[in-house]
Amino acid sequence: xxxxxxxxxxxxxxxxxxxxxxxxxxxxxxxxxxxxxxxxxxxxxxxxxxxxxxxxxxxxxxxxxxxxxxxxxxxxxxxxxxxxxxxxxxxxxxxxxxxxxxxxxxxxxxxxxxxxxxxxxxxxxxxxxxxxxxxxxxxxxxxxxxxxxxxxxxxxxxxxxxxxxxxxxxxxxxxxxxxxxxxxxxxxxxxxxxxxxxxxxxxxxxxxxxxxxxxxxxxxxxxxxxxxxxxxxxxxxxxxxxxxxxxxxxxxxxxxxxxxxxxxxxxxxxxxxxxxxxxxxxxxxxxxxxxxxxxxxxxxxxxxxxxxxxxxxxxxxxxxxxxxxxxxxxxxxxxxxxxxxxxxxxxxxxxxxxxxxxxxxxxxxxxxxxxxxxxxxxxxxxxxxxxxxxxxxxx
Numbered sequence: 001x002x003x004x005x006x007x008x009x010x011x012x013x014x015x016x017x018x019x020x021x022x023x024x025x026x027x028x029x030x031x032x033x034x035x036x037x038x039x040x041x042x043x044x045x046x047x048x049x050x051x052x053x054x055x056x057x058x059x060x061x062x063x064x065x066x067x068x069x070x071x072x073x074x075x076x077x078x079x080x081x082x083x084x085x086x087x088x089x090x091x092x093x094x095x096x097x098x099x100x101x102x103x104x105x106x107x108x109x110x111x112x113x114x115x116x117x118x119x120x121x122x123x124x125x126x127x128x129x130x131x132x133x134x135x136x137x138x139x140x141x142x143x144x145x146x147x148x149x150x151x152x153x154x155x156x157x158x159x160x161x162x163x164x165x166x167x168x169x170x171x172x173x174x175x176x177x178x179x180x181x182x183x184x185x186x187x188x189x190x191x192x193x194x195x196x197x198x199x200x201x202x203x204x205x206x207x208x209x210x211x212x213x214x215x216x217x218x219x220x221x222x223x224x225x226x227x228x229x230x231x232x233x234x235x236x237x238x239x240x241x242x243x244x245x246x247x248x249x250x251x252x253x254x255x256x257x258x259x260x261x262x263x264x265x266x267x268x269x270x271x272x273x274x275x276x277x278x279x280x281x282x283x284x285x286x287x288x289x290x291x292x293x294x295x296x297x298x299x300x301x302x303x304x305x306x307x308x309x310x311x312x313x314x315x316x317x318x319x320x321x322x323x324x325x326x327x328x329x330x331x332x333x334x335x336x337x338x339x340x341x342x343x344x345x346x347x348x349x350x351x352x353x354x355x356x357x358x359x360x361x362x363x364x365x366x367x368x369x370x371x372x373x374x375x376x377x378x379x380x381x382x383x384x385x386x387x388x389x390x391x392x393x394x395x
Contacts (some may be wrong), residue, residue: 001167001168001173001391001394001395002166002167002168002394003167003168003170003172003173004043004046004047004142004168004169004170005166006167007048007140007165007167008050008053009047009050009051009052009140010050010052010108011051011052011108012052012053012139012140013052013053013055013103013137013138013139013140013259013381014047014052014053014054014055014138014139014140014141014142014328015044015055015057015134015135015137015138015139015140015141015159015163016040016044016047016054016056016057016141016142016143016144016169017057017058017141017142017143017144017145017148017156017159017290017390018037018040018056018057018058018145018169019036019039019040019058019144019145019146019147019148019171019374020036020037020056020058020060020073020076020080020113021033021036021059021060021061021148022034022036022037022060022076022079022389024060024070025076026070029070029072029075030075030078031075031076031078031079032113033068033361034079034083034289035361035366035374036147036374037076037079037080037083038083039171040169040171041083041084041256041372042146042170043142043144043169043170043171044056044084044111045084045140045160046170047142047385048086048109048111050106051108051109051172053106053107053108053109053111053112054110054111054112055103055106055111055112055114055137055138056080056088056111056112056113056114056119057094057114057155058073058113058116058145059074059116059123059133059148059155059350060073060076060116060118060120061116061118062118062144063118064086064117066119066120067115067116067119067390068119071116071118071393072115073090073113073114073115073116074090074092074115074122076113077090077113080111080113084111086109086110086111087111088111088112088113088253089102089106089110089111089112089113089150090112090113090115091103091112091113091114091115092115093114093115093119094114094116094117094119094120094134095114095130095133095134096118096133098308099114099137099308100136100137102128103137103138110165110261114137117153117154117155119261122154122156123153123155123191124151124153124154126152126154126157126158127154127158128152128154128158128227129161130154130267131154131155131158131161132159134154134155134159135159135162135163138163139165139166140163140165140166140167141159141160141162141163141166141167142166142167142168142169143156143160143166143167143169143172143390143393144168144170144171144172145172145390146171146172146175146176146277146298146373146374146375146378146379146390147172147291147374147375147376147377148375148378148390149172149270149375149378149388149389149390149391150234150375150377150378150381150382150386150388150389151318151388151389151390152390154341156389156390156393157389157390157392157393157395160393160394161378161393162259162276166330166393166394167394168391168394171374172390172391172394174371175373175374175375175378175379176382176391177359178350178370178371178373179350179373179379179382179383181293181348182313182315182348182350182383183212183383184311184334185268186212186213186313186348187217187312187313187347187348188214188312189214189310189311189312189313190212190213190214190215190311190313190314190315191213191214191215191216191217191307191308191311191313191314191315192209192212192213192215192216192217192314192315192316192317193217193219193304193308193314193315193316193317193318193335194206194209194216194218194219194220194222194317194318195218195219195220195222195240195316195317195318195319195320195332195355195356195357196201196220196221196222196317196318196319197220197221197222198222198223198238198240198243199222199225199226199240199243199246199247199250200240200243202317202318202380203246203294203383204385205317205380206250206382206383207250207253208384208385209298209315209383210253210257210259211257213259214259214311215259215260215262215307215311216254216259216260216261216262217262217307217308217320217335218261218262218263218264219264219296219304219318219319219320219335220318220319220320220321221237221238221293222238222240222318223263223264223293223296224237224238224239224284224293225238225239225240225243225244225247225286226247226250226251226263227243227246227249227263227284227285228241229244229245229247229251230248230251230285231285232284232285232286232287233286233287233288234284234287234293235269235287235288235289235290235291235292235293236289236290236291236292237267237287237292237293238293243355251371259391260307262303262304262307263284264296264297264300264304264320264331265283265284265299265300265303266281266282266283266284266296266297266298266299266300267281267284267292267293267294267295267296267297267300268280268281268293268294268295268296268297268321268327268328268330269281269282269287269288269291269292269294269333270291270292270294270327270328271290271291272292272350273292273322275325275327276309277294277327279327281297281298282297284285293321294321294322294325294327295320295322295323295327295328295330295331295332296319296320296321296331296334297331300320300331301318301330301331301334301335304334304335304338304340305334305337308335308339308342309338309341309345310342311342311347312346312347312348313347313348313349314339314342314343314347314348314349314350315349315350315352315383315389316335316339316349316350316351317352317354317356317358317379318352318354318355318356319331319332319355319356319359320332320334320335321357323359323362324393329362332359333359336359336360336363336365337365339351339365339369340365340368340369343368343369343370344368347370348370349369349370349371350370350373351366351371351373352373352376352379352383354376357372357373357374357376360372378390
């Protein structure tokens with residue numbers, strides 16, 4: 001697979017799938033977190049420096065019925081201009097006469113941003129006619145949107161077949177390099193930390209990891225399914241009753257494969273799912289009726305931190321609790337702190353997108369770990385061993 005470093009863009013128009021799917025302020029529509037936009041800036045700068053021009057296409061949010069003001073990519077223009085240091089033109093549709101004219105007239109060193117791809121239903125359907133209309137806008141195809149690489153959409157996959165020259169941007173290449181480093185070249189001890197609400201979301205990756213890791217730490221809402229399977233009283237904590245047998249099987253699989261499975265001994269419990277709830281701590285085998293676990297407890301923080309600090313490779317996907325609420329953030333922060341300490345001691349740490357990336361950003365530690373992935377779902381599917389259509393299309 002080629003990257004932007006393998007191509008000279010001089011005099012060429014690069015059609016680039018970027019990931020500008022960023023959060024906007026509900027009232028002002030200003031960008032509230034520019035990480036995804038800033039991540040792709042080095043790719044754009046390389047193309048412009050070569051003497052090429054950039055035509056950017058992205059989705060934003062999940063529009064239901066055609067164009068909606070709150071999902072317009074025009075709200076990202078100011079942020080993109082500020083980060084890139086050049087003015088960014090905007091086309092009020094991603095296909096059609098305006099987009100075609102603006103793309104045709106684009107000069108070397110200039111940048112054009114197209115309106116939200118998902119204002120057209122054909123984008124997510126992978127429609128070939130729609131993809132052909134996008135293809136007509138540029139000379140070389142670049143995909144720098146790892147976060148949508150697991151989707152076979154028109155702009156991420158289908159359009160690539162029409163281009164003779166195509167390549168990965170720096171974000172896409174770095175994501176794949178770091179994922180491969182964890183799954184294929186992990187230095188031991190290798191610890192994976194899995195959090196989040198449901199076992200069902202993570203079952204495939206957990207099974208894959210059991211063949212790779214030395215330690216598997218499980219926290220978050222999914223841990224209570226394990227404790228109920230072990231005969232514990234979990235009060236009103238989140239549970240998947242149809243996954244109790246699966247939880248028992250995973251415990252047996254870990255034993256059989258010599259993987260140390262670490263479940264949280266205790267929890268911070270609450271009398272309701274609320275930022276102002278009354279809280280206490282309890283053993284995860286005996287949470288009182290009417291109470292629910294919303295974070296790992298102090299003993300778990302201590303045990304997990306010690307395992308993490310002694311690791312040489314760390315993969316983290318999913319928080320330990322409801323870290324968005326102050327009362328239930330301590331477990332997630334303790335794990336983040338331990339990962340930072342291990343990284344400073346020479347470990348390689350990959351933070352796997354989604355909520356883990358949001359947590360690392362909340363605690364202002366994104367520069368203290370080895371790599372923070374921009375792709376939640378895409379990274380999970382890669383680790384599950386699935387072929388990512390957006391990556392395959394570049395080969």
